[in-house]
Amino acid sequence: MTDQRSQAEIVRQSLKRRYRKERRFRAYGILAIAIALSALVILFADIIGKGYSGFVKTTVTLDVQLDGEMMYIDDASDERQLKMADFVEPLIQALMKEIPGATEEDRDAVRDLINPYASVTLRDALQANPDWLGTTQTMTFLTHTDVDVYVKHGDDDAYSIKLTEEQQAWVDRLLEQGAIDTSFNDVFFSNGDSRDPSKAGVLGAIVGSLLTMFVTLVLSFPIGVAAAIYLEEFAPQNKFTDFIEVNINNLAAVPSIIFGLLGLAVFINLFGMPRSVPVVGGLVLTLMTLPTIIISSRAAIKSVPPSIREAAEGIGASKMQVVLHHVLPLAMPGMLTGSIIGMAQALGETAPLLLIGMVAFIVDVPDGFFDSATVLPVQVFLWAGSPELAFIERASAAIMVLLTFLISMNALAIWMRKRLERRW
Amino acid sequence: MQASTLLLLTFVLALVAYGLGYSRSRSLAMPLGGIRHLKSLPFYYGARAALWCIIPGLLVLGMWAAFQDKVIQMLVIGSLPAELVPDTEGTASLLLSKISNVASGALPPGFVEPPVAEAAERLKALRQQSQVYMTALVISVSVLAGFLGWLRIRPRLNARAQVEAILKWLFFACAALAILTTMGIIFSVAFETFRFFGKISFVEFFFGTNWSPQTALRADQVAAEGAFGMIPLFTGTLLISLIAMVVAVPVGLLSAIYLSEYANKRVRSTVKPLLEMLAGIPTVVYGFFAALTVAPFISDLAASLGIEASSQSALAAGSVMGIMIIPFVSSLSDDVINAVPQTLRDGSLALGATQSETMKKVIFPAALPGIMGGILLAVSRAIGETMIVVMAAGLAANLTANPLETVTTVTVQIVTLLTGDQEFDSAKTLAAFALGAMLFLATLLLNVIALKIVRKYREQYD
Numbered sequence: 001m002t003d004q005r006s007q008a009e010i011v012r013q014s015l016k017r018r019y020r021k022e023r024r025f026r027a028y029g030i031l032a033i034a035i036a037l038s039a040l041v042i043l044f045a046d047i048i049g050k051g052y053s054g055f056v057k058t059t060v061t062l063d064v065q066l067d068g069e070m071m072y073i074d075d076a077s078d079e080r081q082l083k084m085a086d087f088v089e090p091l092i093q094a095l096m097k098e099i100p101g102a103t104e105e106d107r108d109a110v111r112d113l114i115n116p117y118a119s120v121t122l123r124d125a126l127q128a129n130p131d132w133l134g135t136t137q138t139m140t141f142l143t144h145t146d147v148d149v150y151v152k153h154g155d156d157d158a159y160s161i162k163l164t165e166e167q168q169a170w171v172d173r174l175l176e177q178g179a180i181d182t183s184f185n186d187v188f189f190s191n192g193d194s195r196d197p198s199k200a201g202v203l204g205a206i207v208g209s210l211l212t213m214f215v216t217l218v219l220s221f222p223i224g225v226a227a228a229i230y231l232e233e234f235a236p237q238n239k240f241t242d243f244i245e246v247n248i249n250n251l252a253a254v255p256s257i258i259f260g261l262l263g264l265a266v267f268i269n270l271f272g273m274p275r276s277v278p279v280v281g282g283l284v285l286t287l288m289t290l291p292t293i294i295i296s297s298r299a300a301i302k303s304v305p306p307s308i309r310e311a312a313e314g315i316g317a318s319k320m321q322v323v324l325h326h327v328l329p330l331a332m333p334g335m336l337t338g339s340i341i342g343m344a345q346a347l348g349e350t351a352p353l354l355l356i357g358m359v360a361f362i363v364d365v366p367d368g369f370f371d372s373a374t375v376l377p378v379q380v381f382l383w384a385g386s387p388e389l390a391f392i393e394r395a396s397a398a399i400m401v402l403l404t405f406l407i408s409m410n411a412l413a414i415w416m417r418k419r420l421e422r423r424w
Numbered sequence: 425m426q427a428s429t430l431l432l433l434t435f436v437l438a439l440v441a442y443g444l445g446y447s448r449s450r451s452l453a454m455p456l457g458g459i460r461h462l463k464s465l466p467f468y469y470g471a472r473a474a475l476w477c478i479i480p481g482l483l484v485l486g487m488w489a490a491f492q493d494k495v496i497q498m499l500v501i502g503s504l505p506a507e508l509v510p511d512t513e514g515t516a517s518l519l520l521s522k523i524s525n526v527a528s529g530a531l532p533p534g535f536v537e538p539p540v541a542e543a544a545e546r547l548k549a550l551r552q553q554s555q556v557y558m559t560a561l562v563i564s565v566s567v568l569a570g571f572l573g574w575l576r577i578r579p580r581l582n583a584r585a586q587v588e589a590i591l592k593w594l595f596f597a598c599a600a601l602a603i604l605t606t607m608g609i610i611f612s613v614a615f616e617t618f619r620f621f622g623k624i625s626f627v628e629f630f631f632g633t634n635w636s637p638q639t640a641l642r643a644d645q646v647a648a649e650g651a652f653g654m655i656p657l658f659t660g661t662l663l664i665s666l667i668a669m670v671v672a673v674p675v676g677l678l679s680a681i682y683l684s685e686y687a688n689k690r691v692r693s694t695v696k697p698l699l700e701m702l703a704g705i706p707t708v709v710y711g712f713f714a715a716l717t718v719a720p721f722i723s724d725l726a727a728s729l730g731i732e733a734s735s736q737s738a739l740a741a742g743s744v745m746g747i748m749i750i751p752f753v754s755s756l757s758d759d760v761i762n763a764v765p766q767t768l769r770d771g772s773l774a775l776g777a778t779q780s781e782t783m784k785k786v787i788f789p790a791a792l793p794g795i796m797g798g799i800l801l802a803v804s805r806a807i808g809e810t811m812i813v814v815m816a817a818g819l820a821a822n823l824t825a826n827p828l829e830t831v832t833t834v835t836v837q838i839v840t841l842l843t844g845d846q847e848f849d850s851a852k853t854l855a856a857f858a859l860g861a862m863l864f865l866a867t868l869l870l871n872v873i874a875l876k877i878v879r880k881y882r883e884q885y886d
Contacts, residue, residue: 011776018778025780029682032675033695036754039747040702046717047709223598230595247602253801253871254864255808257835258609261860264842265612272493287605294602320588348706351810351835355842369428377708377811384712384815392716399709410704 047403051396057185057198058148060114060174062094065136066126076130087119087126091141098179099170109167115142117199142187143180145198145390147171151182152393159389188397192363193379197390200383202398204365208278208358208373209347209405211366215282216289216346221339223286224293225328228335231294232301233323252291259288260352268356275357279369284352289342296338300331333420340413344406350377376402427489430559434485434566438478441570445473448577456579464584472583475590476573481566488558496550503546505539523547613864616857623851624652629858631655635821635832637841637852652855654862656821660831664742664813665806667827671746673799676753683754684761685783703751711815714744719816726828733828736818742827745812749802756798760791760878793877800874804867810835834859 068074070093073085092111096102102110118141125139126132143151146162150171153159163171174180191201227248235241263284267273273280304327312322353359358374359382366373374382376398383395449469453459459466497520501509508519519540525531526544533541577583621629632653679699683692719740726733733739764787772782788795818830819840841856 018781022778022780025783026682026686029678029686032678033682033699035675036679036699036702036747036750037695039750040698043705043709043713043747046713050716223601226595226598227601230592230599234592234595235599244599244602247606249875250868250871251602251605253804253867254609255804255810255835255867257808257810257838258613258860258864258867261838261842261857262605262609262612265616265857266608270494270612271490272497290601290605294599318584318588320591344704348704348708350706350708351814351839354814354839357843359843377706380708380712381811381815384708384715395712399712402706403709406704406706 047396047399051393051398051400053152054188054393054397054400055185056152056182057187058143058151058180058182059140060095060143060147060180061138061140062091062098062179063136063138064090064094064122066090066133068133073133076126076133082123082127085123087122091118091122098174098177102170106166109164110170113144113147113167113171115144115198116196118142142198145196145388147180148198149390151175151180153389185397188394192365193361193374193382194363197388197394200391200394202376202379202394202401204362205374205376205379205398206401207365208362209375211278211369211373212281212285212353212375213343213347215279215369216285217339217343219282219286220289220293220342221335224290224339224342225297225335227290227294228297228301229323229328232298233319233327248291248294251287252295255351256288256349257351257355259284260355262287263352263356274370274372276360276362276372276374277370278366278373280356281353281358281373281375282369284356285346285349288349288352289346292342292345293335293339296341297331297335300334300338301327303334304330330422333416333422336420337413337417340409340416344409344413347375347409348377348402348406350381353378354381376405426555427485427558430485430562431482434478434481434562437481437563437566437570438474441477441574442470442474444470444570444574445577446470448473448574449579449583452577452579462579463582468583468587469577469581471587473570473573473577475587477566477570479590480569481562484565485558485562488554488561492554492558496547496554499550500543500547504543508537508539527551609864613857613861616854617861620851620854620858623854628652629654633823635837637837637855650851652851654834654859656823657832657834657837657859659823659825660738660817660821661807661833661835663738663825663827663831664745664817664833665803667739667742668745668749668806669799669803671743672749672753672802675746676750676802677757677795679750680754680757680761681783684758685779685787699751699754701751702747703755705748707748707809707811708815710744710748711811711813714740714812714816718744722828731828734818734830736816736830737828738817738831739827741813741816744816745806745809748809748812749805752802752805753798756801757791757795760794760798761787763794764790793880797874797876797878800870800877804870804874807870808835808863808867810839814839834863838863 067090070089071085071087073081075081088111091114092107095110095114096107099106099110121141122139125137142148147167149159150161150163150168154161154168161168171180187199188201190203191199192204194200231241231244235244263280267280267283268275308326308330309322312326313319317325353375358378360372360374361382362372362374364371380395380398380402383391383398386392386395446466446469449462449466450459453462453466456462462469500523501516501520522531522536523540523543524547526533526536526541527547533544536544629652632651633655634651634653635656636651679695683695687695715736719735719737722737722740723733723735768786768790769782772786773779777785813833813836817833817836819832819836820830821832821837822829824831838856838859841852841859
């Protein structure tokens with residue numbers, strides 16, 4: 001009796017301690033989740049904080065006097081004259097007019113406010129409208145990257161402002177007057193890469209990514225589905241089938257960079273395919289995503305109930321007819337969902353593409369599967385490695401574009417799973 | 425004709441073959457009294473003719489396209505005058521790129537020796553010839569095979585069985601591609617690795633503690649040898665993976681436990697997808713985050729504490745890699761914890777144990793093998809991870825265990841050695857393949873062990 005009571009007493013006394021332990025354990029769990037989620041939040045906040053300004057461009061609006069004498073040109077429809085003419089001078093003159101205190105000695109300082117490519121813009125405009133010669137036109141140009149950085153990040157210590165005090169005062173004035181203005185950065189979405197941050201865009205990388213993804217999808221989806229059908233429906237129970245399965249499972253866990261080595265050794269060295277083209281990138285990514293697609297397609301085929309098969313077989317369909325006419329259409333939503341997720345992985349993949357040479361600096365937007373190209377994640381990698389902070393801003397903006405693609409692909413997959421997938 | 429247009433044409437030919445086969449089977453069936461006297465439906469006769477047409481055509485096209493460049497290059501090199509014939513692979517590739525540059529018009533012919541310009545002309549001519557031959561061959565093979573297939577259509581022919589057999593073989597080929605890929609990886613990596621060990625001794629590679637891959641441009645260059653000891657790379661990889669595991673295992677495991685044992689359905693259904701988002705973020709984004717945010721933060725923090733930290737510390741790369749691996753660990757442990765039978769849980773709770781005691785003393789030991797398997801899989805992930813370390817870890821191969829110093833990893837070295845143009849016979853490029861072979865073996869081994877553990881454990885409760 002006493003023994004029992006003392007035991008109960010011990011238990012009761014220990015209860016407080018045990019409950020405290022229990023609460024602590026729970027708190028650890030919550031803490032772990034909080035750490036993981038805060039990492040996610042910090043990551044997103046960091047990228048958005050660094051990159052939102054990449055979607056903004058700084059422009060300067062000038063009344064440009066297209067004086068033929070100053071530009072050494074008398075006929076704007078003459079190609080040769082257009083090539084020889086001076087398109088920088090009218091820009092400098094126009095900007096000088098906006099800055100009251102500027103003298104001839106400040107010419108170089110004034111010129112450094114305008115983007116080096118602005119003269120090209122002016123030439124193209126004159127080429128398109130030869131009758132503008134001799135008139136004054138109000139036109140908008142990109143500012144120099146240094147001005148862009150100053151306007152956006154003038155009060156941020158992390159950025160080094162390269163403008164002189166005098167230039168800064170001018171820019172402040174022009175901002176007040178409204179000559180210098182910020183607007184949505186359409187250049188970022190309509191240009192390829194460039195050495196000048198304010199002219200650099202992601203269009204080339206997006207097109208490269210789309211071309212590469214197209215090759216990947218066209219190859220990996222049919223092959224993956226066919227392989228899944230074979231393994232689920234036709235494969236005999238033998239050692240060879242086991243061997244195939246072991247291979248698929250292992251390939252799913254092989255580091256992606258190994259696929260890059262394979263692509264380099266086989267596609268480029270053995271077959272002599274060109275470097276840095278979307279076709280080779282697509283082939284490598286196909287090999288990499290195939291295991292994912294095969295595994296998810298097999299799960300989708302498995303989830304089709306046997307009653308469907310039996311009913312079709314019962315009315316005399318052959319095995320192949322059962323599969324192609326009945327099982328495959330029912331499993332299709334699941335297969336598509338798996339493939340979209342596989343594609344999303346492939347879209348974010350960088351390492352194997354570095355090895356097959358898709359890291360080259362490419363200005364032009366690729367116009368075919370055999371044209372040198374780069375892809376979005378590699379573009380991020382290239383810009384992130386640049387010492388110029390203006391490029392870091394572009395890299396963050398490119399990450400946001402990439403994440404938008406990925407999130408919408410995953411959302412599509414989730415939506416398809418909810419809407420189309422049948423539960424039996 | 426271009427290979428891509430030719431591909432399209434083959435498909436058109438197959439479509440024509442389908443139509444012809446279909447109509448022939450019908451017209452053969454008409455005198456017999458309708459298609460019910462055919463062994464198969466007309467569709468299958470058409471499909472059979474199409475397959476007969478397209479498969480040989482595609483095979484020829486694929487082989488030709490794969491090997492034409494190599495053959496043409498050999499022919500061009502072979503026809504060069506004796507004094508220009510390259511003696512090493514390096515000069516051969518240089519010469520070839522020179523010739524193809526001239527042929528493509530990037531380099532004016534006047535800039536090079538006359539024989540090279542001639543070779544460029546020959547290259548152009550051979551390419552054109554090759555295209556003509558390819559077009560003629562593919563079209564004639566397709567048409568001939570399609571015609572044969574069409575000719576052999578008989579009412580008694582079981583076209584369905586044949587079509588299905590071909591399809592089955594096609595499906596099999598797709599499944600067997602996995603084997604081909606593995607073989608491709610093994611052979612491509614192994615071949616270059618053997619060549620590497622022909623130049624650098626086994627002992628130096630495995631036991632050398634100095635890594636500075638250089639190849640001599642001149643024979644008498646200082647430090648021309650280069651050092652290929654993989655130990656610093658290996659320890660660097662392990663250090664970063666260890667840091668990643670220190671972050672990922674506790675966080676991943678504890679959040680899995682909380683989600684599976686404590687959280688209600690609503691919390692679970694919101695937190696789980698959010699955690700999985702971490703797994704969906706591309707590694708280049710993590711690399712960006714590690715290199716530009718975490719690494720400066722760590723070195724600033726260390727500086728304010730009076731410790732010296734490198735701006736490319738192992739800690740930055742490792743901890744960010746850990747964050748990436750959290751969802752991997754948590755979803756694998758979640759599966760394992762959920763697989764522990766409810767009866768064990770109920771038994772323990774009925775004896776008066778608290779939930780945490782049940783977790784720690786009953787479920788965790790039961791789930792331990794599975795969790796270990798999951799952790800091993802996560803380690804193999806960390807070892808093979810590339811972009812984070814390429815962007816955030818350094819290039820200097822230091823043999824150190826200090827997480828605040830710069831280390832380099834196997835994957836970083838593979839990428840640095842292989843990006844950009846390179847010749848394929850220097851020890852430097854071959855070293856990348858040797859490293860790739862080690863990486864492949866290590867991850868393969870870890871995966872096999874992990875899968876064995878997981879599988880063995882799963883059978884316990886079935």
